[in-house]
Amino acid sequence: MKKVLKLSGLLIILSVVVIIYVNYPKLDFITGFASKSVCSCTFLDGRTLESIESQDNDFSPINLATNTVDLKNKSVTSTVFGLKARTAVYKEGLGCILIPEGSDHTTLTVKPNRTKTSKNLIFPYGDLQQKDTVFSNIDYTVLNKAVENAFDVNNEKLKRSRAVLVVYKDQIIAEKYADGFNKDTKILGWSMTKSITSAIVGILEKQGRVNKNQSHLFTEWENDKRAHITLNNLLQMNSGLEWEEDYNNISDVTKMLFLKEDMPKIPREKPIVGTPNKSWSYSSGTTNLISGFIRNQFKTEQDYLDFWYTELIDKIGMHSMTIETDFKGHFVGSSYGWATARDWSKFGLLYLHNGQWNGEQILTKDWIDYSKSPTPTSDGIYGAQFWLNAGKRYPDVPKDLFSCNGYQGQQVSIIPSKDVVIVRFGLVEDPLFSYNDFLSKILAAIN
Structure with a gap:
C-alpha cells in the first residue's frame, strides 16, 4: 500500500513538473490574463470569484491560475503553482490595469470626467421604460424561438450565450440573459x-x-x-x-x-x-x-x-x-x-x-x-x-x-x-x- 501511495505521489509531482515545464514560457500570459480578467469582472461588474473562474477563466491554460482577490485594495494577484505572480489593480474611471513588476500604481491618479445626466426620455435616448409596442410585421413566436435557441439548456456549455438583445425601429423587441446576467450587467x-x-x-x-x-x-x-x-x-x-x-x-x-x-x-x-x-x-x-x-x-x-x-x-x-x-x-x-x-x-x-x-x-x-x-x-x-x-x-x-x-x-x-x-x-x-x-x-x- 505504501508503495502505491509513493508511486501516486511521484506521479502527481511528475505531472505538476510536466505542466510547469510545458507552460512556463506562457506563465506571464496565464497569470496576466487571469488577474486582469478576475479584477475587471470583480470591480467593474461585481461578480463573484467562483462565477469568474467557472465561466470566464475556465479554459486551458488560464484555468491553471490561482487567483486571490484583495477587496480592500481593489486588486487581484494570480499565480501558477506559486510562480510568476501578476497583479491587476482597479482604478476608478480607468478600470483594471496590469501593474508592471516594481511599478507604483499609486501614481495613476488621472481619471476621465463623466457626465451622467438622467433624461426624461424613453430608450434609447433616455432612462424611461419603453411603451409596449407590437409590430404587425413581426412574427413574435419565430423571434422568441430564435432568441431562446441561442442559449444553452440543462447546464450545457455549448452555445454559452450570456445576452441577446434585438432592437427594431429603436424598440427593444426581444431581450434575454443567461442566469447571473441581466440588463445592468457590464x-x-x-x-x-x-x-x-x-x-x-x-x-x-x-x-x-x-x-x-x-x-x-x-x-x-x-x-x-x-x-x-x-x-x-x-x-x-x-x-x-x-x-x-x-x-x-x-x-x-x-x-x-x-x-x-x-x-x-x-x-x-x-x-x-x-x-x-x-x-x-x-x-x-x-x-x-x-x-x-x-x-x-x-x-x-x-x-x-x-x-x-x-x-x-x-x-x-x-x-x-x-x-x-x-x-x-x-x-x-x-x-x-x-x-x-x-x-x-x-x-x-x-x-x-x-x-x-x-x-x-x-x-x-x-x-x-x-x-x-x-x-x-x-x-x-x-x-x-x-x-x-x-x-x-x-x-x-x-x-x-x-x-x-x-x-x-x-x-x-x-x-x-x-x-x-x-x-x-x-x-x-x-x-x-x-x-x-x-x-x-x-x-x-x-x-
Whole structure:
C-alpha cells in the first residue's frame, strides 16, 4: 500500500513538473490574463470569484491560475503553482490595469470626467421604460424561438450565450440573459472596442482636427517607409506593418495586452513588411496605434481621457461603459470596452442612424459610409474597424450587415435594410456558435 501511495505521489509531482515545464514560457500570459480578467469582472461588474473562474477563466491554460482577490485594495494577484505572480489593480474611471513588476500604481491618479445626466426620455435616448409596442410585421413566436435557441439548456456549455438583445425601429423587441446576467450587467466587448476607437477618429475628423488620409503619423517613422502610412491604412488594417495576432501562443498581441505597460509602443516599433493598401491583416496592435495617435492630438492626458466620454460615450447615453487603459494611460482601444448589452446597442443605433443621435449629428454620414466600405484586399469582410457581410461571410443574412465583433463571439450587428440592431454576448464563436443561423433566424421573424 505504501508503495502505491509513493508511486501516486511521484506521479502527481511528475505531472505538476510536466505542466510547469510545458507552460512556463506562457506563465506571464496565464497569470496576466487571469488577474486582469478576475479584477475587471470583480470591480467593474461585481461578480463573484467562483462565477469568474467557472465561466470566464475556465479554459486551458488560464484555468491553471490561482487567483486571490484583495477587496480592500481593489486588486487581484494570480499565480501558477506559486510562480510568476501578476497583479491587476482597479482604478476608478480607468478600470483594471496590469501593474508592471516594481511599478507604483499609486501614481495613476488621472481619471476621465463623466457626465451622467438622467433624461426624461424613453430608450434609447433616455432612462424611461419603453411603451409596449407590437409590430404587425413581426412574427413574435419565430423571434422568441430564435432568441431562446441561442442559449444553452440543462447546464450545457455549448452555445454559452450570456445576452441577446434585438432592437427594431429603436424598440427593444426581444431581450434575454443567461442566469447571473441581466440588463445592468457590464460585459467585456473585447475587439468590439475597436469600432469605438474608429468612431473617436471620425469625431476628430468631423471637428477638423485630423484627416483620415494624412500620413507622417509618428515622429519615430519619419526616416523610413512608415512615414507614408496613412491614418486610413491603420483604420482599415492595411498598413503593411508586421504583426502576429495569435491568442493561443506568445505572440505580438499577447505580449502587448498582458506584458507591456505602453501598448501603442509595440506596434509603433514594428517594421513594414507589406505594401500599404495592399496587405490587409487583422491587427489589434494597429488599433492601439490609433489610440496612441489620438493621444498625440491632445495637450494633456486629462483632455484625452475626457474626449472619448464627452464627445461620444456619455453623449449617446452609454453611461455603463468603461474603456480600460494601460499603465501609461492609453485607452486599450483594441480590446477593453465594458458596457451593458443595452448600451452597446446604442452604439449600433448611432451607426444605423447614419451618425445622428436624437437630432444631433455625432458622426457624418460620410464617415458611416466609409466605416462600412470594404478595405482593399480584405475580400469584402472588413471596413474601418468594422466587420462586413459584403463578401457574404453570412450567406443567409443581408449583404449590408456590418458589425462590431469581439473575441469569443461578442457582436453588435447593424442591418440597415431591416432597421435592426442585434447584440449577442457569449463565450464561444463561429463555428461553435453559428452567427449565420442565429442572425438569419431572427431576421426571418421580421417581414
